[in-house]
Amino acid sequence: MECSVVFAGFGGQGLLFTGQVLARAAIKDGLEVFWIPSYGPEMRGGTADCTVIVADHPIGSPVVDQFDAAVAMNLPSLRKFGPRVTPGGLLIVNTSLVTSQTSARAEINELRLPCTELAARGGDDKLVSIVALGALVGRLGWVTPESVRAALREISAKKRPEIVHTDLGVFEAGLEAGLRVTA
């Protein structure tokens, strides 16, 4: 098993952080993982994205052409990565920002989620990327939800202990959405 996902959107949407949560969860599940950001000036404003590769064997190429899953938190990200989801793969689109546009690809699973609303339901409407992570884990099950919760607790406990509860709440909202909706 070797799976890749790209988290893409605006700087400030927590995408790099969310990718790290997934990476830590993968370690807890005893998997191999590789996290790589698009770095440099791209980090400032505009789009920010990171790629996470999860595998049960040592990871070779750090560069991914076709993604097994993509999270598009805004329109530029949908345009950039929608076409690069592998046939049969999963595309999560944040409909809080991308209201009408779709990938227009029948051969992939497009999961359309109002991330801001779901995040608000979980406790903080800013944690949109955690919603997407929840949905990704719920739908694809690369890592166990337990490991993601443990990773969230671990990271937040160190940096901002007061938001652990909210992080977990938002993750659950995304997880439910991922499990419930059938594309």
Added chain:
Amino acid sequence: MTEPREIGVDARMTEAEAGRRSRVLMKGNEAIGEAAIQAGCDAYFGYPITPQAELLEWMARRMPELGRVFVQAESELGAINMALGAAATGARVMVSSSSPGISLMAEAMSYMAGSGTPMVLVNVMRAGPGLGGIGPSQSDYFQATKGHGHGDYRVPVLAPASIGEAMELMATAFELAERYRTPVMLVADGILGQAMEPVELRFRNPERHVFDWALTGAAGRPARIIKSIDLQPEVLERRNLALQHKYAEIARQETRFATECMDDAEYVVVAYGTAARVARSAIEKARARGIKAGLFRPITLWPFPTRELARLSRHVHGILTVELSSGQMVEDVRLAVEGRCPVAFHGRMGGMVPTPDEVVGALKALSGKVERTREREREQQQKRHSGLLEDRTGGHRRATEAASRERTQGAEVGVRAGTRGGGER
């Protein structure tokens, strides 16, 4: 991110499994910095440049915490010359930068090589020439292995392919630097610097030695001088000969490489660092399509594993070199192979990274070419010889292949320890 995490270890879990789960996620730049710290680095000097800025930042935070030396210099020139001064006193010293900054450091590297000053320099390579870009690159291979500064000198160059390996090689770098009194370079690229991977927090702090050359103040002994200058040609030639002798010794003792899937390989991909990881994925894909491919990965770019590659080239059908450059290491590959088999090249530049599919394509092109050549040769032989002779040729080829398989089996990771005639380099 460095502190070991507490985990609830399942009693049924094997030790290896528990080890895997207790690994820590670390960014390449930070892992390299921490490995240097754990290897006993006394002083770090740096200057900000992408994509290695996190290494400088890591040292800025950690070194003062430990009561060690961190200085952000006014330039890369300043940084490496501070390193020169600190290293001259026998301290364990490290400097890091990325390609354009490394160019500025060439001058002092030459002085340090000439005067025998140990130091570790990390180059997180980015694309050039000039200011170029910040994307990953291996276009400083020539710079690292064939020159850098002026004068007849070499420095050992270590090229890790993963963050874990980079951590291990940092300790090796300090060891080599002190053992041979030479600057040592560790080359990564933007991807290795920026990526995060799970790593075990296993570190090595090489043994400390008392140096009979270090400048500590001439109390109770004659004054010591660390210098590279010698205006008398006869004396300077002797100094150069001593250096070359040292380099021959390093080539004999310290050549490192790794191989994968070589047991039955007919085609070999030669690649290092990030390119080797792409190659690893490509080899899997190629094998699924019927091309028996293996990986030969130099870990020391200098000394280059010339002898091992030469041996390999006698048994395989063809070699493909993959680099994040226009083709630099491939020159050393060709020198090692000496025409014994075809050597092809595939590379990307400017911060682009070849995909596994591209590499598979290049392998297919190479194997196709080799097969066509062999086919042509067979046809020509058929034309020239009788049917009786043709049978014998085919039998000979099969025997050679069987022998080649036997000889390449079992090679996984090698540190050359055997003897080798001097002057090969």
Added chain:
Amino acid sequence: MTLNPNPELGVRAAAPRLIYRKPDVLADRSTHYCPGCGHGIVHRLLAEVMTELDLPAHTIAVAPVGCAVFAYDYLNVDFVEAPHGRAPAVATGIRRVRPEAFVLTYQGDGDLAAIGTAEIVHAAARGERITTIFVNNGIYGMTGGQMAPTTLIGQRTTSSPLGRDAALMGFPIRITEMLAQLPGVTYAARGSVGDASLIGKLKAMIKRACLVQIEGGGFSIVEALSNCPIGWEMTPQQSLEHLNGPVVEAYPLGVIVDRWVVSQPAGAGSAGAGSAGGEAPAPAAGAGPEA
């Protein structure tokens, strides 16, 4: 060199008195410097000061590129060679890992005021606890007498054969005054090897610069104006006259800045502290921000 009393002549001999002694730290060999060159004098002063302050055993010095590249052959202390202009960076590295060492750079004007400006400025800006002896003879001596950034307007050199023309070649740099602007600089002064009295004052400056470092002050620098008879195409005597005339006019002598506050009560610390300050020439008018 003591007088040997001769009773036969009936001369009443004075008690033997030591009036000259070569400091041990000065190596027992002749230098490669040209006849009449001032480097030898500066070496000698440095050797005397180091001996008086008991520094040689824990000194780590940095040799430059230029005429003084072989300074390590003449001063018996630990030495490291620096690439051209980089001595202050090299000294910084030494200082940071060897807090107990006495760290010294010895640099010429090509080394310090041209190729090495970034290094000297930033070492000074960091207030690096090192002492720089800066020998300014207004020329690249080692390479055959080319124009330096310190060369005077109108001065002929092998690379300004018609004389330095400010319109084409810019103006001489008073780099010690520039450095003195920086708060990291504890002591900056300019002396000269022009005559015996000036040499005495120069020694006092060097001593104070060294004491600043010993006492834990910041960066200290002494610029020593010197002559280069060969590069200037003059006899040694002419070169001294030139030094004491136009050169000193362009580069005024004196303490440019002295921010050193003696940490210990007078007499309790090093004996040289007070007297060195007293011997130093008065600050040149308008030379430094605190002059």
